[in-house]
Amino acid sequence: MIRGGRGIELKSPSQFLAMRRAGLVVERALTQTIAAAKPGATTQDLNDVAADVIASAGATPSFLNYGAGPSMPGFPGVVCISVNEVIVHGIPGDRVLQEGDLVSIDCGAIIDGWHGDAARTCFVGEPAAELAELSRVTEEALWRGISAVRRGGRVRDIGAAIDDWVSEQERTYGIVTEFVGHGIGSAMHQVPDVPNFRHSGRSPKIVPGMALAIEPMLTLGDPSNVTLEDEWTVVTRDSSPAAHWEHTVAVTDTGLWILTAPDGGEEMLTKRGLPFGPLGD
Ligand code: MG
Ligand code: MG
Numbered sequence: 001m002i003r004g005g006r007g008i009e010l011k012s013p014s015q016f017l018a019m020r021r022a023g024l025v026v027e028r029a030l031t032q033t034i035a036a037a038k039p040g041a042t043t044q045d046l047n048d049v050a051a052d053v054i055a056s057a058g059a060t061p062s063f064l065n066y067g068a069g070p071s072m073p074g075f076p077g078v079v080c081i082s083v084n085e086v087i088v089h090g091i092p093g094d095r096v097l098q099e100g101d102l103v104s105i106d107c108g109a110i111i112d113g114w115h116g117d118a119a120r121t122c123f124v125g126e127p128a129a130e131l132a133e134l135s136r137v138t139e140e141a142l143w144r145g146i147s148a149v150r151r152g153g154r155v156r157d158i159g160a161a162i163d164d165w166v167s168e169q170e171r172t173y174g175i176v177t178e179f180v181g182h183g184i185g186s187a188m189h190q191v192p193d194v195p196n197f198r199h200s201g202r203s204p205k206i207v208p209g210m211a212l213a214i215e216p217m218l219t220l221g222d223p224s225n226v227t228l229e230d231e232w233t234v235v236t237r238d239s240s241p242a243a244h245w246e247h248t249v250a251v252t253d254t255g256l257w258i259l260t261a262p263d264g265g266e267e268m269l270t271k272r273g274l275p276f277g278p279l280g281d
Contacts, residue, residue, distance in 0.1 A: 016252065019184075022114055033049045040096060042096055044094060059110060083104075088179055104244040107119070118213075144162055145181075147274060151251065179215075221240025256277055
């Protein structure tokens, strides 16, 4: 394993190709899970859809039993399903989805030891306009962050771009600061941290071989939050809704490759004048 500065894992082309396979499983699992987010479905039903997609692809879910330790139960689901005021790490269960619910689904999968990680926010039926806008602004925050990934730039440029985009909005949105993006590869969570806000100080240089999971979380109200007694579910203190979008982004020799986007990010990157740098055939 090649290690870059500060222990950052740099991937070979074949390792990126394995991550791409994992990323495409995650993409399919999210797409099918979102299609199942109908009124009357439980969050467990959605979890089971994702579990089927991952198993039938011969992949392993990254989240199931994640974090298990002496004082901590492992995560009990295959996906995190975070409804309305839940920001992240919602545990699938008997919660019944209702018309208008905002649902953030976070999924990770492993193939040959290599991880993909992505999240999307969707709606059950028709969302209220302000919820649709919250999700749109969060998804664009993700793409602003991705657009700041440039060779020779710094990881902190990502948070600055997200912060700037959120500040530009007429409405005030909260940026969740306690949970951040991360390096990803032979483990789901690796260095470096990828904060979703502007910060100063040292920050790793962006070089080919890096893979980063970029994942802004925005709230309609105050972003301060609390973890429930189940030790996983993170909710806003003011019960305001939150949205969450995430992609796994590879930095290749020729540009960016969005490992969890069906087209590898070609359309969005090209539209923004950014180099699309896929590997393989
Ligand atoms: Mg995730
Ligand atoms: Mg992640």
